[in-house]
Amino acid sequence: MAVLTDKTALVTGASRGIGRAIAERLAANGALVGVHYGSNDAAAKEVVATIERAGGQAFPIHAELGIEGDVATLFAGLEAGLGGKPLDILVNNAAISDGTPFEHVTPEWFDRSFAVNVRAPFFIVQRAAGMLADGGRIINISSAVTRIASQFVHYAMTKGAIEVMSHTLAQALGSRGITVNTVSPGVVNTDMGSWIHSAPGIEEAVVHNIAMGRVGQPNDIADVVGFLASDDGRWITGATIDASGGHWLGPNMS
Incomplete structure (x- = not known):
């Protein structure tokens, strides 16, 4: 399904x-993808390698986010990989969370979380705006925790900021045909979601x-x-799409 032929993309994290x-x-x-x-x-x-074995195109970009010079390093790698092509799709996915509950969060970890989860995507979008082709796409990954009370x-809070950024930028960039949307996963079977396997009965x-x-x-x-x-x-912009499978919609009727 080559619906993105001749398009380019950057996916963080x-x-x-x-x-x-x-x-x-x-x-x-x-798409040609910057990984x-x-x-x-x-x-x-x-x-x-997996992408290339499947017949696709990709290149790696190393840049630690949340530190001084992170965006410059990221875009140096992106521009080298794109070889002068414009950017068509930006996916802000990179984020950190160690499951620290409210009462144990330190000022240092709070600042680190906002540096990676909020400051980095903000300035990545700011830098990318000049590279993005008209009609491009910005997709930010949030979380269902913005609508579900939790101890984290x-x-x-960092993901709530991402959602506000998305619908605000959708208005600002709409005249160029650039859409800006948020996707909010629920619990997903990944390294970050491995806590569901930490004790019997949690996943159930x-x-x-x-x-x-x-x-x-x-x-x-x-x-x-x-x-x-x-x-x-x-024709979708400024939207937050819940992709949680219906997590915490209400009392389970079964």
């Missing part, structure tokens, strides 16, 4: 989990409150991103 699935989906749809990663060189190279208050309790009756998989989110990145998503 693409060496594992949801980001990897998104990078592979966009590449399968025909950003923060530290795991081997994992990023494996994503690129600081993480939810989580699934009990998901309308679709199972934990999400990375491809569930990647498919939504693939739709928004394609021409089929051209």
Whole structure:
């Protein structure tokens, strides 16, 4: 399904989990994909190799986010990989969360979370705006925790900021035909979601409150991103799309 032939994409945090699935989906749809990663060189190279084995095109970009010079490093790698081509699709997926509950969050960890989860995507979009082709796509990955009360208050706050940024930028960039949307996963079976396997009964309790009756998989989110990145998503902007399988919609009736 080469609906993104001749398009280019940057996916942050693409060496594992949801980001990897998104990078592979966009590449399968025909895009040349910049696979950003923060530290795991081997994992990023494996994503690129997997894409290439499937007939797609990709290149790795190493840049630690949340530190001085992060955006400059990221875009130096992106521009080198694109070889003068404009950017068509930006997916801000990279984020950190260690599951620290409210009462144990330190000022240092609070600042680090906002540096990676909010400041970095803000300035990535700011830098990317000049590279983005008219009619381009910006897709930001948030979380269902913005509508579900949880003990991970600081993480939810960072994702709430992402959602506000998305619909505000949708208004600002709409005149160029650029859409800006947010995708909000629920519990997904990734490294970040591994807490569901930390003790007996946790996964079953989580699934009990998901309308679709199972934990999400990375491809569930990647498919939504693939739709928004394609021409089929051209008339959706400023939206937050819940991709949680119906997590915490209300009391379970079964």
